[in-house]
Amino acid sequence: MKPVNTASYIYWLSRRVFLLSIVILFVCSFVFELLQKETIDHEEELKSSAASLILQQQISHKSSQADREFLFSLSKKLDADVHLVDIKGNMLASSTATKHQLRDKQAIEELLQSPEAQTFSSYNNENRTVFVRCYFPLSVKNDQFKKMIIIDKTYEIPNPYIGMAYQSLFRSLIISAIISLLIVVSIGLPTQRDLITISKTFTSSSKEVDNYEGIPQLMKILMLQTKFRKRSKSVRKKLKLEIQYWETFFNSIPLGVIIVDDENRIINANQLSFEFFNIEAPKKVKGAFIMQTYKSSELSRLSNDFIHSESTYSEDNLDIFRNAKETNMVVKLVRISLGSRSKGSLIVINDITRLRKLQNVRKEFVSNVSHELKTPITVTMGFLEAMEDCLDDPDQIKYFYNIIKRNTHRINDIIQDLLILSRLEIDEKNQNFGFMEKNIAHTLQNIVALTSDEINKKNVSLVSGFEDQVIVANHSLVELAVRNLLENAIRYSHKDAPLVTLSLADSENHWIIRVSDNGPGIHTKFQGRIFERFFRMDESRDRNTGGSGLGLAIVKHIAQLHNGKIHLDSSLGNGCTFSLYLPKNLQKS
Structure with a gap:
């Protein structure tokens, strides 16, 4: 792929040119420091020499021949141009032949506000010289008027390589800017495009990389990311489905389920657990205590005792009053552990009120049937035995016969009614x-x-x-x-x-x-x-x-x-x- 080879070559070349530019910048920076140090030395030399000479001369408030002679003398001693200006920047006297106005009047007015001397310098690349200017504010006649001596001097750079280094520094900056531009155009913009492609691939399921052309490394990243996106999407879908299955199961089982941590705080609970205790499910359940949520001190005690015990399983009966009626429950507690550490417990609550009622009805029914059948059967057996003793007495036998017949009908009535009840229950269950x-x-x-x-x-x-x-x-x-x-x-x-x-x-x-x-x-x-x-x-x-x-x-x-x-x-x-x-x-x- 041609774009890929071109981009790779430019990237390789740019790296080496950029490293070379860094070396040049480092060397030039070192040479520039030498130039700066030499310039400062010239400034200090000129400043100290001029200051010692100026202090020996008293400048009058008006221009005089003595002042002009002093300027010529100072110019000769310092081998520099010397000017005398007033507070407005007007030239009063000068060591040069031509008297002219200075351009930096505003700077002079600002410098006159300070009693200290100021020095400025500049570098001329063509002549390879350093121009130094010193400003010396002067007070005359009790500070009623102010004047300033300006000294200009030009120094030649003794080492020509310093000038060359200064030029190389400028060229290196230009080269670095060009290289940076090349990197941005050839590497940065394609990289930005590739990153945008990757970003879109994260958010769009339809983005493909089959026809992608760009930096090979980013292409590999993009391909790996695409595979990861497809796989993660499948995993998220399966995980979401598993969560839905779990939530459906959790809220559909005919048991109250509460999950608590090792501090007896609720992690999760299903709807039926709240219905068992005749309370509405609060909006926020996680983190609440059992007593705070279910208002049952007995349930809270069972859970707390189990958490602080070493048992892995426990089962207890719990009887509460709900809607003015007694409700019978079985509470089962199972330890939740991670390795050897306890992470809480699972509380399963089963409402056995109806089951216990059915058990009581069954016991009562069996007892009643036994009692109801026992009486006529006992009477029948008793009179049958009595008949054996009076077989020769027809009247007595007839009397016993009528009693036995009546009790036999009674037994038959009970059995028939029981069969009717059984049939009614079956028909009701089968909707027949x-x-x-x-x-x-x-x-x-x-x-x-x-x-x-x-x-x-x-x-x-x-x-x-x-x-x-x-x-x-x-x-x-x-x-x-x-x-x-x-x-x-x-x-x-x-x-x-x-x-x-x-x-x-x-x-x-x-x-x-x-x-x-x-x-x-x-x-x-x-x-x-x-x-x-x-x-x-x-x-x-x-x-x-x-x-x-x-x-x-x-x-x-x-x-x-x-x-x-x-x-x-x-x-x-x-x-x-x-x-x-x-x-x-x-x-x-």
């Missing part, structure tokens, strides 16, 4: 709703027909009122729920004048099926638990009236499956009213 359009009046009439035997047996007055209305629902489950409510109303209605009401109402967003009785009612302290499985207010009375203890729990699940609700309105002595709310916006499935 089975919704369809049907006249709800037909469903309610069918329920009345199925319970007519019990109604007639207990002489219950049933008041029902509903019109034909097509609704979307799982009518089989609605029938089961309303039948359970109706059977409970018949079972617990007033003994002397039992009255049960079944009605259908229409609200803006729901169909409302109400079942009422005139029984003893339910105390408010039990109304929050009435829909729990196997819950009984009076164990003996409830078992005597029959039922599995799961009827209202089934009603609640059916309401939830329809995205509705079941509501109880009751007070002691005023009976109960159960209202089943079915949304109108259900879609067929």
